[in-house]
């Protein structure tokens with residue numbers, strides 16, 4: 296079917312809507328989605344650190360969008376819990392961590408920590424569309440999008456709505472064990488189905504070094520060869536491996552940047568190198584596109 | 589609670605890649621008869637992903653089975669089914685009988701019945717790219733068309749969140765059986781915050797909460813016995829206190845547990861000396877104590 300991408304994504308946005316989305320997203324230079332078929336593998340942690348890492352350069356404007364509608368983690372991880380969204384003449388204003396790092400999440404629309412968002416697909420899709428159409432990000436170098444696990448409404452909708460814009464690709468997060476990889480391969484097939492380029496895979500929680508005796512334990516054992524083998528088999532880049540580090544969870548809970556708190560740790564060094572590879576990928580893609588134009 | 593009203597979308601034809609007999613839409617009486625032999629339905633829930641819902645569902649089934657109970661598992665995680673591998677039946681298929689779909693019988697002695705979308709896919713890596721209505725239709729079919737026979741416990745493994753799968757599962761099951769929920773969290777605040785929202789879901793849908801499990805709570809180094817709280821500690825217990833629901837126990841991070849789930853082995857029978865065993869056994873005991881023998 297020639298319209299497979301749109302068919303898979305349900306109804307195409309109507310032309311007026313697509314034009315609105317395109318107008319809003321024109322000010323975004325690069326878009327990166329953070330995906331995984333598996334829950335709890337570190338998508339939100341990675342999205343938050345990618346956004347912080349990119350925004351470490353004052354001249355880079357970064358937007359972090361959380362489309363996990365039922366389980367938003369980004370507000371807490373960015374130290375923005377309890378913040379509310381403000382309406383301005385030009386749309387919803389993101390909540391800013393720094394001048395060059397804005398965030399949007401359903402978490403900013405809830406009135407209490409007990410509020411559950413008990414919504415079926417259509418309402419979630421409606422909010423995601425609003426996030427893309429109505430949030431006034433300003434001129435942005437990077438739009439990072441954190442997603443829930445799976446291949447359902449949120450994923451189809453974001454791909455569909457972003458078809459009006461330029462998407463650099465997806466970063467896929469996994470952990471080393473097969474229980475996780477079996478879901479991640481589904482996510483990779485999803486990306487291929489909707490023609491979303493894959494920037495690469497991050498293997499997170501890959502081994503734990505005991506702080507006392509320095510021996511390594513495989514808490515989530517790579518019984519089928521881990522992300523490395525999967526990437527070889529599927530011909531995808533492995534962007535790097537990040538070990539388990541108790542400080543990561545602590546920094547997330549406190550809303551602080553792990554990269555800044557523990558700058559010399561093996562996990563930080565690994566995150567930094569992954570972030571750099573993503574940045575290089577995006578810049579290369581952009582310059583190639585400019586050449587074509 | 590307007591968001592909890594039934595989905596009146598016409599039932600889409602669920603298209604499987606593996607050819608599967610389409611059951612005749614059952615009358616209400618048939619639904620009753622397919623669930624009539626089920627005594628207790630337990631939902632394993634969490635707002636957070638990857639906290640160990642499927643692990644708890646699997647180990648609870650194994651422990652209840654060992655206690656002599658007849659156990660079934662309904663896996664409604666349609667985009668990321670884990671249970672077939674955790675019970676090493678990932679290559680099995682579902683068959684048709686007079687009263688509907690025959691579940692897959694797992695374990696050496698075939699004593700755990702299991703239904704999962706994993707059995708309906710042609711290739712294991714096929715992505716199930718479905719929006720809500722299709723997911724809801726399949727869940728309704730799972731509830732109405734699976735011939736469970738007589739079960740003491742039907743354990744329902746769910747994806748994270750409070751959306752289509754959860755609303756549909758509760759709506760489909762509730763008319764037939766009283767439902768109870770077990771909530772799983774890991775200790776850190778990021779996870780506890782999501783499980784707080786899941787508790788609200790339980791309250792709004794009138795689910796009885798049997799208790800909260802804190803999973804991945806501390807890791808004891810097998811080399812030097814030092815305990816590291818990789819994902820912090822105590823958050824689940826605190827939440828249980830705060831919410832006034834029973835705390836079922838803390839399950840530590842245990843590489844023998846993750847390894848046996850990778851291999852689809854019976855952790856409860858094979859590793860009674862490992863660090864996660866006492867907590868898992870204690871949780872199963874509390875479930876036995878908390879659910880009346882006769883219904």
Ligand SMILES: Nc1ncnc2c1ncn2[C@@H]1O[C@H](COP(=O)(O)OP(=O)(O)OP(=O)(O)O)[C@@H](O)[C@H]1O
Pocket residue numbers: 331333334335336337338339340341363366368442443444499500501537538539540541542543544545547548562635636637638748776778779818819
């Ligand atoms: N390398 C790591 N070492 C230790 N803890 C980690 C690591 N990566 C992530 N974590 C912690 O693990 C938990 C799960 O991570 P996170 O919330 O980012 O996962 P997720 O994939 O976004 O989950 P969900 O599917 O629920 O959205 C968090 O508490 C996070 O702080």
Ligand SMILES: Nc1ncnc2c1ncn2[C@@H]1O[C@H](COP(=O)(O)OP(=O)(O)OP(=O)(O)O)[C@@H](O)[C@H]1O
Pocket residue numbers: 332333334335444472474475514515634636637638639640641642643644665668670746747748803804805839840841842843845846847849850864
């Ligand atoms: N106590 C534990 N010790 C070691 N590993 C564990 C423990 N609990 C769970 N795991 C492992 O962690 C991973 C995630 O667990 P599981 O798949 O059960 O989570 P889940 O909540 O069902 O995830 P999802 O949200 O994706 O459905 C699995 O590989 C599992 O084997």
Ligand SMILES: [Mg+2]
Pocket residue numbers: 338339340363368442443
């Ligand atoms: Mg997340």
Ligand SMILES: [Mg+2]
Pocket residue numbers: 641642643665670745746747
């Ligand atoms: Mg699961």
Ligand SMILES: [Zn+2]
Pocket residue numbers: 296297298299302303
């Ligand atoms: Zn088509």
Ligand SMILES: [Zn+2]
Pocket residue numbers: 505506507508509510809810811812813814
């Ligand atoms: Zn040690």
